[in-house]
Amino acid sequence: MNPALKNTLLFCFVGFLLLITGILQGWNSALFILNMGLVSSILALGVNLQWGFAGLFNIGVMGFVALGGLATVLVGMPPVGEAWSAGALQVFAGLALGAGTVVGAVVIRKKLVGRARTFGTLAILVIGFFVFRAVFDAGVVAIEAVDPALTGNLGGINIFGPHRDANDMLLPDYFILLAWPMGGLLAAGAAWIIGKTALGLRSDYLAIATLGIAEIIIAVMKNEDWLARGVKNVNGLPRPVPYEVTLQSDPGFIARAASWGLDPVTASTIYTKLCYTVLFAAVLLILLWLAQKALNSPWGRMMRAIRDNETAAEAMGKDVTARHLQIFILGSAICGIAGAMMTTLDGQLTPTSYQPLRFTFLIWVMVIVGGSGNNFGSVLGGLLIWWLWVQVEPMGLWVMNLLTSGLADGSALKDHMIESAAHMRLLTMGVVLLLVLRFSPRGLIPER
Amino acid sequence: MSDPFLIGDAMTGGYGKGPDILHGCTIAAEKGEIAVIVGPNGAGKSTAMKAVFGMLNVNSGSVRLDGEDITRLTPQERVVKGMGFVPQTSNIFTSMTVEENLEMGAFIRRDDFRDTMTQIYDLFPILKEKRNQAAGELSGGQRQQVAVGRALMTKPKVLMLDEPTAGVSPIVMDELFDRIIEVARTGIPILMVEQNARQALEIADKAYVLVQGRNAHTGTGKELLADEEVRRSFLGG
Amino acid sequence: EDVKIGVILGFTGPLESITPAMGAGAEMAMAEVTASGALLDGSTVTSVRGDSTCIDAGAATAAAERLVTSDAVNAIMGADCSGVTGAILQNVARANGVVMISPSATSPGLSSAEDDGLFFRTAPSDARQGVIITEILQSRGVEQVALTYTNNDYGKGLADAFQAAFEAAGGSVTISAAHEDGKADYSAEVGALASAGGEVLVVAGYVDQGGSGIVRSSLDSGAFDTFYFPDGMVGTKLNDNFGAELNGSYGAYPGTDSAGAAKFVELAEAAGFDGTGAFAPESYDAAALIMLAMQAAGSSNSADFKDHVFDVANAPGVEIFPGELAKGLELIAAGTDIDYVGASAVELIGPGESAGNYQEIEFADGVYSTIGYR
Amino acid sequence: MIVVENLVKTFGGFHAVDGASLRIEQGSITGLIGPNGAGKTTLFNVIAGVLKPTSGRVTMMGEDITGLPPHELFHKGLLRTFQIAHEFSSMTVRENLMMVPGAQSGETLWNAWFGRKGIAQEERALMAKADEVLEFLTIDHLKDEKAGNLSGGQKKLLELGRTMMVDAKIVFLDEVGAGVNRTLLNTIGDAIIRLNKERNYTFVVIEHDMDFIGRLCDPVICMAEGHVLAEGTLAEIKANEQVIEAYLGTGLKNKDKVMS
């Protein structure tokens, strides 16, 4: 079969899956899966950029997604005025001191030699650490004391929101859209620091280093309550799309819904989801276009050369370190954007929910199943694997029911099997994954 | 006419699902004989060697060893039958020490192989010096010596060498050819690809010129050396 | 009519070991009602399970979405972890106007979430428990404690609430150290706790999660021998795991001296699951409240019965215990006011959360038993 | 052109290059020979920036280039080939060549995204150039083949081809001849001479084939055990006792077998 046709068919297949979902489980479900699928595709695109293009084994995706999530709070939430006056200054001074310490240590390391260097660096680090803790901790305590059950953090920069209509119903707040590029920037900044230090590492060593850094980012987000309430979560993030309840109370909308033959609840939920779909699809298409353009340019060729053989690429005048850094930052920024989009969709930031299985490994599965090195593969993988991730739950139950249908009701084995149905979810996922990779080991849409 | 000891007869085949590289190519070596294969780059010399060793699909034709058809055997089984092979590229275990590389050469031997190892060290003294160094850290020529040494360790019944002298210094090359002659003298057939063709043809009992996967010329080493066209087209004048 | 109630819990993921009992608790209530035939003129109640994964807001929302739009559930019993609960509430429950009663989400943040009157919880608030713990400790003359909490909104919220209450009452907390659930080793935490010292170690965690790990490590290394166990830690698992090693330790968990709790354990035993598992009683109650409220409203439509949840849960009225749901339904049908007590002595307050009655327990001879109520 | 002073490179305790000093004159084709393990490749690697020297100095046209990374050296006009071929195995042969030239405008992302038609033109020129080189190396029929599937010798040719894609000042060839058919090697030799004459490239050639060295190289430097053993014309070197003993040898002992 000709590849273009095959690829089109594959995308049609995913569309078909969504269609079936819509018919069998309702359009809300289908649209919701599509929306998260779009975000997943963006994530996969980012990982593919790093792995497929440049061979960088980044399994710290979760960290960048989380930074994107953090951005939604920092941008979308209104500032907590009291907290700002209580300790913001001290916290920022502390952070500046901390950064200064690190910079100082680096400078000293460059300047001095031998013993003096070791001791000088150590001395700066130790003294700096304690000064930093002294200043910083006091500020943190002050901020976190401000109504800890509800805020206890600095909040964000959204001085405009929240917007409400005359009936006190929430209106969309487009300011939150700013969080998406901000999430990208935040992730890019982190990627820059990580890249500067760790990109010299090879394959699995880089992998575990990035994984570690992701864990560190999550640890900070969980424990620095002044930033985004830590494990206490931030609820009620603004949305860039209309609220269902607001729509449901809007007579104009009800009338329009009626004219489509829909009840207001269904109409409003679908309408809201469609708004997200449009936004997400737009972001995805832009990024996909950029990635495609890049891949098929001399730049892409250079990246593939670097991936194939760094030594030779270096000898052919390509600055491997700089290119690696560049693509690491780009890929991470994309993950950051996707992270912000995801949190926007959830409407809340939940640091405990960032688990490597879900936010790193699942994304890798998407990239590999889709076909690493191929942007369309990543998009396909993102949509397909996400669909599976959601649908294996009912599938697992269905399989179990099928298996036990022959057994007598109330038999111990049957009960045990039905009870285990939830775990069939992961099992089904594994089986499907193995089957896909069995029949197309290079992914569904392989690199040319 | 009885078969030569080792013969890859009218082999046709290629890599995986790709096009055929060999087209009815025949190469053979008699006991005690040195057979040399020469030809332009990409002619299929290495491919022919691999085909004889069972490392790619032979669609038609056969490989026979001592009268026995071994076309369907795996490379491993051929090793057990006494075939030794030095591939052209990635022919050493880079992460293992020189000595371990040699030991691996003697993997199928159950007897005491220390003697053989001493012989190899005599042949390539530099290897003795570097015996505990990872082979991947050796210079190009030294690696080549390890590769040949590894094959010799097997005490094979037939020896196949793919460009054993590429990158080795003249003095070592001479030693190597000397040794190859010695080995051949003990009655072992040797099948060898060489680009140092003139030297190789001088010691060859039989020589093949391969072009695009086909036998272009066959004869004794001297015949080919004397052939003006062969000299010009394949031996560099 | 066939009334459907979605049971959304983390059947896979970090809470996978307690959710089976929670699910069973909720479904027991449904079975009871179905058997009685007293709900809304003989309606049956079916449970539709969904996996919240506890950690993946996306997957949880998708599951909820499926339950609400495809299975058309009339209400949701769930979710378990506060994070996914908030996500489902905002993205699915509110959007579709479906009532949601969580048995275990205790985050104070949820109190202030906009919920259009759709969200309730049968779990008591952390702030209340902080005071209870303080009272119990002080009654035993304890002035200095070490504190460890599971690093999520429940643990952190409870730890903060307790520390504030305890210090206000003149006690001192030597250290407040987080522990992550499901991790391999707790020596570091126990080392720090032991070093800080204290008469008692307060373990604000889950009994079959890191909490037990901390207790195990503390006992083994001799760091502490007396513990205080808040609600998440109390369960028969403690008896099984530690037995006599815990003699002298104490704690408290939601419950009244009403016969409800004991009755529930009995019922659970008959149904073949562990009624003492964390949040299993609350799950039963959550499901029961949903159905009772439906009866009170005379409708299985969320928009109708959401305003009746408070009525059936709180006094005045005839007290209803586990196993008496049929009676409750009939009373309501007859127009009598009821006060559902249930397995965890539910009393809804403020924004629809359990007021929290606690029973104090103490270990002796390797098992814990209730010694009083607060 | 290149001056190497007292260069030392150690691996662990082993001195691979041990105080080598040499000059490479502008416009020359210098031969570098020596026994296996003499340190020739290591010397190349140090000069080309792949390895950091333990001590010593390398200057290029008076400028200190010790320890500069390879990609910077490339832009200064210093190119090298690898003894063990380093092709970009999953790219086509043509792409292997097209990626070489530096400062392609399409190699910056901005241009890749928003670049004008300029890139397409540049690409066409590059492609033409690459095809020309491939034709010269007699492997133009393989231009769309994955480089990883080339034969051993073809990879060596590709290695050489890359140096022909740009205008270099000095090219280090590490055993381009090993595994290359002698007839083709002669052609390559001609090309080297032509590049040297016409474009004034300087070459440094490591080779074990004395005929090839003899045809091309004027000064020949013989290394042994990490330092320079002898230097001069090939004839001088060939007459040097030490070189004969360490490197050239005296021919086959078993010739008799062939004679018989």
Added chain:
Amino acid sequence: MDYLNALVAFLNFVFVPGLAYGAQLAIGALGVTLIYGILRFSNFAHGDTMAFGTAMTIIGTNALLALGITFGPLPTALLALPFGIGATILLVLFIDWLVYKFYRDQKAKPVILVIVSMGVMFVMNGVVRFIIGVRDIQFADGERFLITARDFKEMTGLDEGLAIKTTQAITVVVALIAMALLFWFLNKTRTGKSMRAFSDNEDLALLSGINPDWVVKVTWMIVAALATTAGVLYGLDKSFKAFTYFQLLLPIFAAAIVGGLGNPLGAIAGGFVIAFSEVTITYAWKKVLVYLLPENLEPDGLVQLMSTDYKFAVSFAILIIVLLFKPTGLFKGQSV
């Protein structure tokens, strides 16, 4: 000043637990490192292999106990261990035949194998939970302690106690023996060397007459044995729970990598690095200092560098710092 008490406090809360935890990680890391060294991929299913082996051993233990057989002062589980290992060997060999072999024959890239192993992980995940459930299971019996804190205090008259558990001692000993055996096996025996040769250059190994199937089988058998042992020893010390075993994967990987992949010595060293960095950095040194310093200098605070919240962050930070100075781990590991 009281050096003895300070020392005992340090031993009891830092050294002994760190040593035991380090050894637990190390045995797990040995398995990971072996797969990486020979079969050249990071096996994500390792945690679940451990869980499976332990589950089997628990079933065996229960059977033994039902028959009234115990192992005296030692945990009965150790008697059932061979059964667990046997079952695990059968399982991994089956999985290899069913799944991995295909990709090996295809010469698939390591990352494909990594993702495939994730698929296997999901499946085993389900299987283990199906067999033994999701609950916490304690299966340790016999003498739990070599010495308890209370006994130690009584014996020595010190204020501080020192507790050493039987399983801790066994774990440390087993870890060291396993490491030594593996090291010897890989570097000195014919089979071991052929395994290394196979991982280095598969084609050439073939040409040397090495039977690849055998190499793969032996590798899996050793890995299964190591995984089961690691899982059982961990479970004896703490408890068995499927989810925790999955979570163990991260520190185990960290240990294998910081030590240098493919190197048994590295796995051991890595295990201890990870364990001790977790335990020491967040330790509150107050207790030790109180004994050491004169009264007027006694610290007010806890003297804790970082709060325990940052335990993992710190151990990962240390890992990264180690890698920055030693890019392929402490013992020069392999990389693909």
